Amino acid sequence: MNDVVCLRNVTKSFHQRLVVDDVSFSLKAGEVVAILGPNGAGKTTTISMILGLIKPTDGAVLLFNRQPHEKQVRERIGTMLQEVSVIPGLKVREILELIRSYYAQPLSTDELINLTGLTDQDLITRAEKLSGGQKRRLSFALALAGNPELIIFDEPTVGMDISSRNRFWETVRMLAAQGKSIIFSTHYLQEADDAAGRILLFNEGKIVADGTPEEIKARISKQTVSFIIDPDVSLEKLYLHDEIKDIYRKNNRVYVQSDHTDRILEFIFQEKIGARDILVERGKLDDAFQQLTSSNKEAI
Amino acid sequence: MRAFQMQCRAEIIRVTRNRYFVFWSLLMPILLYYIFTNVVNTHASDQTAWQAHYLMSMTAFSVMGSSIMTLGIRMVQERTQGWSAFIRITPLSDRIYFAAQMAGQSFIHLLSITIIFIAGALINGVSLTALEWLLSGLWILIGSFPFLALGTLIGLMKKVETAAGVSNVLYMVLAVAGGMWIPLEVMPKTMQTIGKWLPSYNFGNGAWEIVHDGTPNWNNILILIAYSALFMLLSKYIRRKQEAV
Ligand SMILES: Nc1ncnc2c1ncn2[C@@H]1O[C@H](COP(=O)(O)OP(=O)(O)OP(=O)(O)O)[C@@H](O)[C@H]1O
Ligand SMILES: [Mg+2]
DSSP: OOOOOEEEEEEEEEEEEEEEEEEEEOOOTTEEEEEEOOTSSSSSHHHHHHTTSSSEEEEEEEEBBBOOSHHHHHEEEEEESSSSOOOOOOOHHHHHHHTTTTSSSOHHHHHHHHHOOOOHHTTSGGGSSSSSHHHHHHHHHHHHHOOOSSSEEEEETTOOOOHHHHHHHHOOOOOOOTTTTEEEEEEHHHHHHHHEEEEEEEETEEEEEEEEEHHHHHHSSEEEEEEETTTTTTHHHTTOTEEEEEEETTEEHHHHHHSHHHHHHHHHHHHHHOOOOEEEOOOOHHHHHHHSSOOOOOOO | OOHHHHHHHHHHHHHOOHHHHIIIIIHHHHHHIIIIIIIIIOOOOHHHHHHHHHHHHHHHHHHHHHIIHHHHHHHHHHTTTHHHHHHHHHSOHHHHHHHHHHHHHHHHHHHHHHHHHHHHHHHHHHOOOOHHHHHHHHHHHHHHHHHHHHHHHHHHHHHHHHHHHHHHHHHHHHHHHHTTOOOGGOOHHHHHHHHHHHHHHHHHHHHHHHHHOOOHHHHHHHHHHHHHHHHHHHHHHHHHHHHHH
């Protein structure tokens, strides 16, 4: 019961359209979790419910065992929303001071500047005149202003250049090392793999996979054994092994798909079917990911 | 408490940096004041009384404008741009946020009133008793409440463009039909009858009465209270409907 975040059977529909469908998961202190999924998967909607910005149609969301909108919760969380917004008419330094004043134990302005890489020039610029990437940096600083225990980012790196991006993930890793709990959403498996210890794979409002990046990758990237074989040889015998997920012929080669390619090799030699030029391949992760989260509704 | 102070300060800084505010709420009323008391001959029988009267008109005009426009449009902006959502996840309570906006806005009004009064004293040497300056200023400050309520009502609109358009039109119609630009007495009879029921006329009339050795009429006060209640109820109703989605 020491979960930082706990969602139980959370469902959200907009005008009878199911957008988040019976989502349950919980987060322990210090976990870094990526919510990975394509456009429209329900990432932002889920995050909005965690933040208490919208109410679930059904189910419960608890942060630190409390309702998301309670002040005690607000003191302990920080966030960067998908649509970065800044208050117009104020300079960056003024905004930082303003937001810091909302919290009982804020980080100092200097710490925020160090963490986020805001420059002296940024600090005296009015928020509406910042570039997209500079706004992101400000928004990152605002997320950290209250020295939160739980930090939630919705697609944090959109619009950042490579160096800001690297710097951002570096800071995130440092925060994780300090024991902060972090949730972020992303479209990219790579990002989730690099930064998170756990991935929640979202598709069409459901969690379709929940595990470490390695588990997720193993699950979604298909491994195949392929070989050349005399066209007259029957593959009947191979069909009998239930380790095999799929067999097909393409350009003279036979492709055998399985999670345990070593076993397949064993079969091939045991059955003495005369396979030549044997190759073991791991499918491209990105392709598999794309296939998984494109409109096909097959569960993995 | 510190959050409240910082928020007020931020609101005040933002308004004074807003060029539209400086133009519409300070320059424009002062310019109009200069024109209608010095350039255009209004054939007023008592020039001194007219100068004091029109100073009140323009001050009320300015404060009414920033109540309706500045507040309303800013609320829509903050909501559509997601700033309100961000504020909601911070520990700052809605109540303090709202109170700070109102307090900041009132401070801005105080500033406008002072500046325009000084401009009147400098341009035409308008001289009122200390009590008259004080009471008329206070009346304009407090009497702006229904317009602040109207501002929050406009603040519930979905788009900044609609909010800006609607508030502009409302502002101008209320100002002209309420006798702030030209006195109601010189308008056609029907316009006068309608004008007397508008919040703008009743707002202005309180101040006019004060500088003409009187006191605001009871019906001025009652009508302003009625409008405040109406606008607040309406915005409460609309907010509830919006939340239901
Ligand atoms: N306020 C709303 N009213 C109606 N439908 C909505 C609303 N918000 C989101 N949706 C719908 O819910 C679905 C999920 O949206 P959501 O923003 O959660 O997706 P997402 O995973 O964050 O996508 P993206 O990667 O594009 O940000 C979308 O199909 C969207 O059209
Ligand atoms: Mg999103």
